[in-house]
Amino acid sequence: MTAAPPAMESPHFIGIGGAGMSGIAKILTQRGARVAGSDARESTSVTALRAHGATVHIGHTAEHLADDASCVVISSAIRPDNPELAAARARGIPVVHRADALAALMEGTRPLAVAGTHGKTTTTSMLAVSLRSLGLDPSYAIGGDLDTPGSNAEHGTGEIFVAEADESDRSFHAYAPEVAIILNVELDHHANYGSLAEIHDSFRTFVQRVRPGGTLVISADQPGARELTERVRAAGLAEPRVLTYGLAEDADVRVLDVTPHGLTSEVTISLEGRELAFTVSVPGRHYALNAVAALAAGAALGVPADELAGALGTYTGVSRRLQPKGEANGVQVIDSYAHHPTEMTADLEAIRDAATEGRVLVLFQPHLYSRTEQLGAEMGEALALADASVVLDIYPAREDPVPGVTSALIIDAARAAGADVHHAPAKEDAPELIAGMAKPGDLVLTMGAGDVTELGPLVLDHLTD
Template sequence: MTASPAPLNAPHFIGIGGAGMSGLAKILALRGAQVSGSDAKESTVVLALRQLGAEVHIGHAAEHVPAGASAIVVSSAIREDNPEIAEARRRGLPIVHRSDALAALMEGRRALAVAGTHGKTTTTSMLAVSLTALGLDPSFAIGGDLNEPGSNAHHGTGEIFVAEADESDRSFQKYTPEVAIVLNVELDHHANYASMDEIYESFEAFADRIVPGGALVVDVDHAGAAELASRVAGRAFDIVTVGEAEGADFRIVKIAPRGMTSEVTLALPTGDELTFTVNVPGRHYAHNAVAALAAGVRLGVPAAELAPALSSYQGVRRRLQLKGESAGVQVIDSYAHHPTEIAADLQAIREAAGEGRVVVVFQPHLFSRTRELGLEMGQALALADQVVVLDIYPAREDPIPGITSEIVIEAARAAGTDVQGAHSLAAVPEIVAGMSKPGDLVLTMGAGDVTFLGPEILSRLDTLA
């Protein structure tokens, strides 16, 4: 696979509708490139790219690669037997990984890269929104949409480029940020990492890419991030710490829940205190906001200006996104799929629910993740009052014999949760509507197509109202 610099004046993206790929395609189109691509299905993202002038085909075929294509851009999810990759090789076209393309786009900008096992999309989004609100017009590339399809990327006129840095396939080691954030470090992505030692080595390699004199922002309340900070101490960049721990450079003094928001009081390195609102509930989102603030300050944005600008952040699609309310029941969508994320979102929703119950529709994501973390997923789901567990969403993986969602169901049941399985998405709206009561909060949770159930649940609740 060719690393940049490769000619990106006429790139062809395989899987152009994906969260990360579509953002790069959008930025290149806005920079004047002749963008083409293919995707498995039509979507609002594909439509938005076509409106920018991209030529997008549905399905994968050799003839979809234009005669004038300068390079083929792929992600780690694209299989080697894809016919468009075969065509590119036949024609001798450079095959560029998504991370190399993103690295090329960041060249000449003050890059800020956000990494961590959880919270990357939210924190990157917070920075994109707040810096934009301050008139700095940053470029950004995010692994999710800011509430509207196609809002995952922007080609700005400012000097800052904010990017989500993905550790899942080690591709974040391609970037050279001025400031990097590491929110947390945990074992995940079991197809690519066999141990925590491998995870730490990968994050260390990412940190070593920080430009000399730059900064690494770490949340020291998370053991893995604190361990990383100790491993890279004394290198050619500064370490800036955030968290509730005593001695943190940006120390969180108080997080006060306010329904579906939080009020955060922060002690700055100067000794001053400031208070601002985070418009997403939960302690982990407050930590994300403080990490974003610390990184922005390191880039020269005054904390007194950045804090209120962070309050303009209204959320990301699928990150505790309110889908609607019917019959006194609120339906919220959550992307959480790792046990730590599941527990964090459920704790946040539990606070917001008050006297209401929390009902979860959970879809395990990936056979490999369920094999390694299915027990912990079920234990995390014990924070809910009632749970419906769907079959595993395979994404890019083939089934693993003996690995099913029953692993999660049995663990949740052993933890004392009222849980049942559902093998069909179509059956879920009826199940959930039958168990929900006014005042309840219903979460559709997981990284797969469980997200499409929210409107269907609301529709079924409407018929019962």
């Protein structure tokens, strides 16, 4: 078994239950490290880590930091005044960013890093599932659970390491992949990027990190990705090899057709002069394109395209990415992680194709004050694609409130676009409200990156009542 890097033989994770942090911690436990950490509250991720032998404390206090900690691992969300972080610095314990810890785990492997403003978790998951089904046993680290809690990462015996590469804080600059995927390039993460030009510069730095002889797989359709491709080619970079994919006629891997069949799609592509057809077992054109990116990237690593195409059909979704939560009284409830207008539009269009009998209703929770301030109007326009929606108050996550920035920015824009939209200032009232609007044949989406995911089962309870 591959051992943990020497500096991480007994790491302490602050915020160990987070999506990215818990995956790294799990892989380290599987490599024999003595993993400890803390988190603000109990969660399924914390429970899963304890089952793997990690020591997890609830709450943040300097006493949780063991004397023999070899390093302290943090994410960009950890505030400088965190007592465990302050104690580590006072005691001279090395502080390692989450991305650097993941980069260390990739050493000695063939890394495949998936980047882009949207779709990273889905595409990384598609690769992990399909490569595992082919018996290649990859290691992987994903920003969401495949199915059960703790399934977001695994130490495999194969040579391939598939990782989600987060651009939000520029931490993806730590990676040196053999193959990189860039799904799209859009303005987001307003607390860290002041303009689209800054984001382009950040992605170009990521491209320059691809290993010599490596490959960049990048969208030929999305405007930001096309512009980045033009910049890379204009710079005259000999590396990496650029492989474009998409519906565009000039795509290297061209999508010829995407035919929806309820909650699945049939995809036909042209690859190296021949046609190849396969099934994607999740709805929506954007998920089909994610699968094509995964296929192109896997082929760049030497995985036979025919085999990978068949294996991609074994992927049936990931937690919170159009994940069915149940059905009651003829109403289906589905959970969506979408929180950016582009993601919201894509998921609503996908569900619209699948909802052949009834209406599409959305229970939406905005995520972050900064994102709502910059993109609230576009979120409202996206909600106009639903037949009706209920909007919760903003989920703050790591941010402090911003004067004048509320859900009203979204609600007003949605109503201006002709949408039927309601406000639920008390989250506990929202499940009954949306359930009362639903009729047999309808589809209800709980949508957002915050704790709105907890409301799906409550909606089902009210539908049953």
